[in-house]
Amino acid sequence: MTTAGIRPKAEVTVTTEWDGTGRVALPGITDPASVAPRDARELSRQFFRRLAELEEGTYAHQYARNTLIEMNMSLVRFAAGRFRGRGDDMEDVVQTGMIGLIKAIDRFELSREVEFTSFALPYILGEIKRFFRDTTWAVHVPRRLQELRVELAKAREELSSRLDRDPTVAELATLLNISIGEVTEAQLAANGYNSSSLDAALTGDGPEGGEAVLADFIGVEEEGLRLVEDFHTLAPLMAELSERDRRIIHMRFVEEATQAEIGERLGCSQMHVSRLIKRIITRLRQGMLGELGCA
Template sequence: MNTAAGIRPETVAVEETVRHGGDDGALPGIADPASVAPRDARELSRVFFRRLAELEEGTHAYQYARTTLIEMNMSLVRFAAGRFRGRGDDMEDVVQTGMIGLIKAIDRFELSREVEFTSFALPYIVGEIKRFFRDTTWAVHVPRRLQELRLELAKARDELSSRLDRDPTVAELATLMNLSEQEVVEAQIAANGYTSTSLDAALSGDGPEDGEAVLADFIGVEEEGLLLVEDVHALAPLMAELSDRDRRIIHMRFVEEATQAEIGERLGCSQMHVSRLIKRIITRLRRGMLGELGYA
């Protein structure tokens, strides 16, 4: 087989890798993973995911496998980002945001799911891009439901204003939008978060003057201790669901600060096995903290 016969040399390499890759535990060297065609990337990704699950996190081989997977699947990010072209934002920012979703998908994907990685990864990528638009368009974070409701509210207000020749009441808006008055009020309040005012703006008068109060003077600071309390309370029930051995491993690693090798000696298993156990436990706890147990 050669290029003259219409067969791409990289395809031949992929076929050889899929046939033999992993038999001796070695990963193929790919000079430019980003240039691998999407069809070939799907085949190669299976090989790399298989080895990634066997490798110890933090090793050179693990980092090579993970980095190669990211670069090989960048075409997924470009494909997803293309759906948002024309919104006026720098596409490079959109692509970089999509890369975060790709990395999350790679870290959470397991071959045992028996689904194509592309099908698993696209929701993560698109989700990160949509979150980017929500967070950068609005001055403050507002739930998506209320963001969409704001647009409907604006249309309803314009329609009633032209029809009634005055500003509509909450009750009139609620009737037209088929919502409760409380929901209309929530949408009106949420709409205030679309734009922001400078923290240096004077609270009274036409302009800032010496000794005049500004909004920043009345803004509190975030107490990190309270955040830690919230995290501890959220983690406690998840820890209670772990087996005795898993809780013991977590205690040895993060309370006693024992090394993986020391834990392996106590449990009677290899350091690599301990690494896999810790990764599995941490992944489960993280997903529980993020409300993603449905993916476990």
């Protein structure tokens, strides 16, 4: 049979898959990658529910897991689109994001009571950001200096071979027909191409006589810094809410008032307050995920 809302290309039928001990009915999808994002959400719930019941390593478990991966590839493409124009091959970015998607699928549980898209996006974005961190400059350096760094490396190699020693700054400047100051600036800029890992071993004695690493000599990580980006994204979304919605959010999450207390102030039932809060949070979450404009 065909499930309503699924594009014709992604025909859905009820098929029977084996789990090694008995039969487990799973929706059969001829082309999971072509399932529309809206339909993928409901189908994903069905597959996650089955996945939790299946034994890992069985054919049925592999089928459910692979189908979830293919159905949610559009989420990876959506996340990768945020990095379009950075000069890297988008196929590499998408493939990197797929790693995050697979991690999210393996760790997701329906009991979390959150949409899989909300759960998976941080994993996908994390892998993509790690990709850019590992393959690009550690700090921002002007393109002029990036290009000069390459020319400087070639000049140093040429002069070292010719002179049988390391060339001086003046000799490099003469060969490249630039000033000594520009050579020095390019050498300093080259330090920004690679960053040292916080786990990199350092010479000398570390704490308690063990091997020292860079992280031992810097301050602790401030957890609040992770929230800065979220706050910047959330602020304009909060501004778009009505005065009553902002008041409800303030009472619930700033004043930490209960839903019953909020209902008394607003003159409505606790159940109605619960629905209002859920609606507001859903709207804010969609805004942060960039889904409002796509709805």
